[in-house]
Amino acid sequence: MLGIWQFTKGYVRLAVTGFSVERFLNMAAYRGVYLWDVERTPKGVELNVSINGFKKLKGCARKTKCRTKIIQKNGLPFILHRYRKRKLLVGGILFFLTGLFVLSSFIWRIEIEGNDFLHQDTVMAFLEEQGLRTGALKFRLDDRELQRAILNNFPEVSWADVHTRGTRTTILIAEALPSQELLDRQSPTHVIATSEGLITAIVTGAGAPMVRQNDVVRPGDMLVSGILELEPDTPGTALVYVHAYAEIWARRYHPIEFSVPFAYEEKIFTGRTANSHSLQLLFVGNRRITLPSGGNSFNSYDRITTRHQIGASGNYPLPFVLITEHYMEFTPQPRTRTPEEARDLAERLITSRIIREFDFGIDIVGRQVEFQETPDALIVTALITTHERIDKQVPITVPTPEQPQPPAQ
Amino acid sequence: MFRIKEKMAGALSVPKEIALDMPLVMATGRGEVSIENYKNILEFTDTRLRIGTKEGLMIIEGEMLKLRQITTENLLISGRIAEIKYA
Numbered sequence: 001m002l003g004i005w006q007f008t009k010g011y012v013r014l015a016v017t018g019f020s021v022e023r024f025l026n027m028a029a030y031r032g033v034y035l036w037d038v039e040r041t042p043k044g045v046e047l048n049v050s051i052n053g054f055k056k057l058k059g060c061a062r063k064t065k066c067r068t069k070i071i072q073k074n075g076l077p078f079i080l081h082r083y084r085k086r087k088l089l090v091g092g093i094l095f096f097l098t099g100l101f102v103l104s105s106f107i108w109r110i111e112i113e114g115n116d117f118l119h120q121d122t123v124m125a126f127l128e129e130q131g132l133r134t135g136a137l138k139f140r141l142d143d144r145e146l147q148r149a150i151l152n153n154f155p156e157v158s159w160a161d162v163h164t165r166g167t168r169t170t171i172l173i174a175e176a177l178p179s180q181e182l183l184d185r186q187s188p189t190h191v192i193a194t195s196e197g198l199i200t201a202i203v204t205g206a207g208a209p210m211v212r213q214n215d216v217v218r219p220g221d222m223l224v225s226g227i228l229e230l231e232p233d234t235p236g237t238a239l240v241y242v243h244a245y246a247e248i249w250a251r252r253y254h255p256i257e258f259s260v261p262f263a264y265e266e267k268i269f270t271g272r273t274a275n276s277h278s279l280q281l282l283f284v285g286n287r288r289i290t291l292p293s294g295g296n297s298f299n300s301y302d303r304i305t306t307r308h309q310i311g312a313s314g315n316y317p318l319p320f321v322l323i324t325e326h327y328m329e330f331t332p333q334p335r336t337r338t339p340e341e342a343r344d345l346a347e348r349l350i351t352s353r354i355i356r357e358f359d360f361g362i363d364i365v366g367r368q369v370e371f372q373e374t375p376d377a378l379i380v381t382a383l384i385t386t387h388e389r390i391d392k393q394v395p396i397t398v399p400t401p402e403q404p405q406p407p408a409q
Numbered sequence: 410m411f412r413i414k415e416k417m418a419g420a421l422s423v424p425k426e427i428a429l430d431m432p433l434v435m436a437t438g439r440g441e442v443s444i445e446n447y448k449n450i451l452e453f454t455d456t457r458l459r460i461g462t463k464e465g466l467m468i469i470e471g472e473m474l475k476l477r478q479i480t481t482e483n484l485l486i487s488g489r490i491a492e493i494k495y496a
Contacts, residue, residue, distance in 0.1 A: 026449040029479050038476035040455040047476075 010051045010075030017044035018066030027060040028053075051077060107136045107169050108282055109309055109317035114173040118156060123171070126153055134282050135319070138164060146171075166315035188241035188396040191224035193217045197250030197390050207244025217390070223248050226396050241398050248391040251365070256350060256382040260342045263376060267302070267330040274298070274327045280307075282319035298329040342378040343371060350382050363387040432462040434493065441477075442469060442493065444484045450476075458486060466496045 016024055021044045028035055033053040039046050044066070049057060054070075061068045083089055110132065112123050127133065130149050132141055143162040150160040150171070158176035162169065191207065196218045199211055207224040211217060226244035231237045274296035279289045304326040311318040337345070347369070354364065366385030371378055418428035426433040426446050433445040444460060444467070451466070452459040453476065458469040474488035 022450045022453050025453065025479060029481050032481060035479040036477060038453075038479060040453060040474070045453065
């Protein structure tokens, strides 16, 4: 630590010769000059002294009849003195420091963590709306403000943390389970259908059922009414509003239609690969510079693109993204499927569509698949039967007692 | 006079090197010796160091003796020390 201080202040190595160097040392110490690394030489001593101390030593040398000679100059003042005429170097240093300051006052990387259901792009689009994007000025952004905005905008986010370290902003998100619309148990409600279907079971908790088993309903149809007439036989009787609730199951049919062509192309990879690199500069409108290496001369190829932001793992990600394109050559080989192979493929495609498109809570009760062969394709018609709940509560607006009027249905 | 001062320092338990300007010698191993409250350097070679203190002449002998730091109150000596004695 002392060494750094001495380096910045500057010091000299001095050779002191004379009749009594001890007297010289004593006088220097007496005058408060700090000396260090004093070594004996055949003629006298060698010692280190700071630049300020050296000025005071001149008097000591004269009085004790010693001669001093500078052997070595060390430290920053001497280095600066040496380079004082090199304006370009000084300019370069200033330019570098300014560049460092300017570039580090932007956000160069945004990371979102903890989102399982919420899509990365949705959050990114929202952040961009709020002014956070790569290349945004750091001091214009308020992490707390952003945090609040995320919480307000996405009801499914239960907790969010935004923090900026260096040129990176990290957004941590905790998602809540999608909350159901809760209705006050006292408020009057109807139960309506969320989708079309054939009613299979009705379990009514409260309210007047409007449908029966085997009825076909369409979305929005009233299933259970929350408005009861006290005496159904006499018209114009008093009405009672109840909180209707029911569990209503229906059978639904989902048609799936697609065709599987018999002719297809198989990719046979030749094993030949090539790479090309380009550098994306985030600070000039995401411009891409293709680096002079690689490229490919393949006719048919698969391409894998990897993006690597330089310095992405540290606190100061830089606004350079190295993009590597990896090409793999293949030769397309025309093939034909047999009808059996086409059927197998069709079955697999149906299964994967069911997995992808249907919620977990839905029971699949039937799956009818019909095939129709044409000269060049297999036409697949599938009907998936499901058993699911289709009830949904909607609140009823009760007319105020001052203006009694029959509720419009 | 001197005796009185020493007794007072003892009674008030003030460190003697402060009250009486006595030298305080601290040796770390045999490579480093620090002397506080020295008066002056009388002789300095790489094998022998003679230092004036209030208690008299102090002689340090050894090899490759070097004065690492010199300030008004403190001397830091390094080297391979063989002997520290008063004469």
